[in-house]
Amino acid sequence: MLLQQRKNLSVTESACRSCGSEALVPILDLGRTPLADRLIRPENAGEEELVFPLEVAFCADCTLVQILETVAPEILYADDYPYFSSFSPALLAHSRANAMARADERGLDSDSLVIELASNDGYLLKNYVERGIPVLGIDPADGPAADAEKVGVRTLCAFFTEQLAQEVAEKYGRADVIHGNNVLAHVKDTNGFVRGIGHILKDDGVAVLEMPHLLPLMEHIEFDTIYHEHHCYFSLIALDKLFRRHGLFINRVEQLALHGGSLRIFAERTENVDASVTELLAHERAIGLDSADYYREFAARVAGLRDKLVALVGQLRAEGKRVAAYGAAAKGATMVNYCGLDHTQIDFVVDRNVNKQGLLMPGAKIPIMAPEALLEKRPDYVLVLAWNFIDEIVAQQAGYLATGGKFIVPVPEPKVL
Ligand code: JHZ
Numbered sequence: 504m505l506l507q508q509r510k511n512l513s514v515t516e517s518a519c520r521s522c523g524s525e526a527l528v529p530i531l532d533l534g535r536t537p538l539a540d541r542l543i544r545p546e547n548a549g550e551e552e553l554v555f556p557l558e559v560a561f562c563a564d565c566t567l568v569q570i571l572e573t574v575a576p577e578i579l580y581a582d583d584y585p586y587f588s589s590f591s592p593a594l595l596a597h598s599r600a601n602a603m604a605r606a607d608e609r610g611l612d613s614d615s616l617v618i619e620l621a622s623n624d625g626y627l628l629k630n631y632v633e634r635g636i637p638v639l640g641i642d643p644a645d646g647p648a649a650d651a652e653k654v655g656v657r658t659l660c661a662f663f664t665e666q667l668a669q670e671v672a673e674k675y676g677r678a679d680v681i682h683g684n685n686v687l688a689h690v691k692d693t694n695g696f697v698r699g700i701g702h703i704l705k706d707d708g709v710a711v712l713e714m715p716h717l718l719p720l721m722e723h724i725e726f727d728t729i730y731h732e733h734h735c736y737f738s739l740i741a742l743d744k745l746f747r748r749h750g751l752f753i754n755r756v757e758q759l760a761l762h763g764g765s766l767r768i769f770a771e772r773t774e775n776v777d778a779s780v781t782e783l784l785a786h787e788r789a790i791g792l793d794s795a796d797y798y799r800e801f802a803a804r805v806a807g808l809r810d811k812l813v814a815l816v817g818q819l820r821a822e823g824k825r826v827a828a829y830g831a832a833a834k835g836a837t838m839v840n841y842c843g844l845d846h847t848q849i850d851f852v853v854d855r856n857v858n859k860q861g862l863l864m865p866g867a868k869i870p871i872m873a874p875e876a877l878l879e880k881r882p883d884y885v886l887v888l889a890w891n892f893i894d895e896i897v898a899q900q901a902g903y904l905a906t907g908g909k910f911i912v913p914v915p916e917p918k919v920l
Contacts, residue, residue: 524564539730539833584644602630621686625651668699719764827882830889
């Protein structure tokens with residue numbers, strides 16, 4: 504047994520996180536990796552890091568793709584959680600459009616209530632506040648939650664659980680709209696979270712949740728989006744079963760480009776399923792996302808991507824080229840650590856998030872700097888770890904590219920831009 508398991512910092516699941524079946528079929532093993540968002544202070548660089556197994560399985564019963572290890576949420580999210588949503592203008596614009604559309608569609612006003620689960624720094628709810636619509640954010644990470652309060656977003660700094668949901672319903676009332684972006688995959692108790700949504704949703708309310716979609720993950724080999732924070736990798740088929748189990752119906756779905764391809768689901772108490780749902784369910788079934796066979800080649804495809812990237816970076820270094828990276832993203836940690844790329848090959852990584860600058864990426868120990876370092880130090884190549892924001896980054900780094908600098912985009916296969 505690993506040291507961290509002995510210390511009860513993680514447990515290995517033997518049953519499906521959604522349906523409880525033990526028919527879990529292993530599909531990918533990324534080895535033991537450090538926690539993707541646990542950035543290291545330079546003075547602690549010599550200390551041993553916690554590493555946890557990162558193995559992915561498919562549930563042959565309800566089709567949910569999931570990791571087997573559950574790291575204690577207090578370790579994943581409590582101190583120094585570095586992710587602040589507001590560092591991406593594209594994400595802010597996307598979130599604002601989402602809030603405006605829901606407010607208009609539902610005719611929300613000062614008598615309404617919008618609750619967001621994992622409200623982070625208030626990046627979404629602040630748009631409702633501007634329109635005079637009451638909000639409540641719930642988020643366990645104290646840094647982002649404090650920033651949310653500063654922009655006028657009332658925030659409960661807590662994990663959203665079924666029990667908290669009951670308390671919230673009593674104290675604040677039930678919501679007309681519930682948002683939950685990139686949070687369902689993160690929670691330890693998947694069923695409890697969905698039941699909790701049921702507790703705080705008005706009878707005619709809607710829960711609008713976004714999550715990365717399994718289909719583009721598989722098709723574009725976005726294996727780097729797999730890390731310990733993400734327990735589940737959802738197809739619509741698996742989501743539909745999960746929500747129906749708790750009396751909620753996914754009546755509409757939108758497919759978004761965000762984070763390499765995401766779903767936005769609209770869940771309500773009354774069944775009124777539209778074509779967007781039936782068509783995507785049929786498409787996923789036609790592709791075979793609900794069958795173990797579909798996943799058979801995935802591990803080999805992931806290893807193939809790794810080999811190409813390692814060969815490319817190795818060749819560039821052998822030619823005397825200097826290589827840096829862009830985006831100290833959580834997914835970046837999976838990418839560099841699984842590929843065995845570290846600070847000896849990648850000189851530094853730049854990131855706009857000031858809370859990350861000055862720290863080191865976990866495992867690889869690559870120092871994180873401000874984006875201006877690209878123009879100052881002029882590395883020959885920059886591996887774009889935040890490839891999901893490539894258009895934004897290319898536009899922002901036109902100056903670096905104009906000096907002859909080149910970007911390497913790692914997925915779906917390493918490519919030099
Ligand atoms: P980003 C995040 O994962 C957070 P991450 C979380 N783990 C989740 O579930 C998924 O999304 C879906 C920086 N950046 O958001 C900001 C620039 O420096 O793709 C971020 O540090 N300049 C909860 O961490 C990083 O890159 C820019 O112009 O894998 C991007 O991280 C932009 C746009 C971003 O995902």
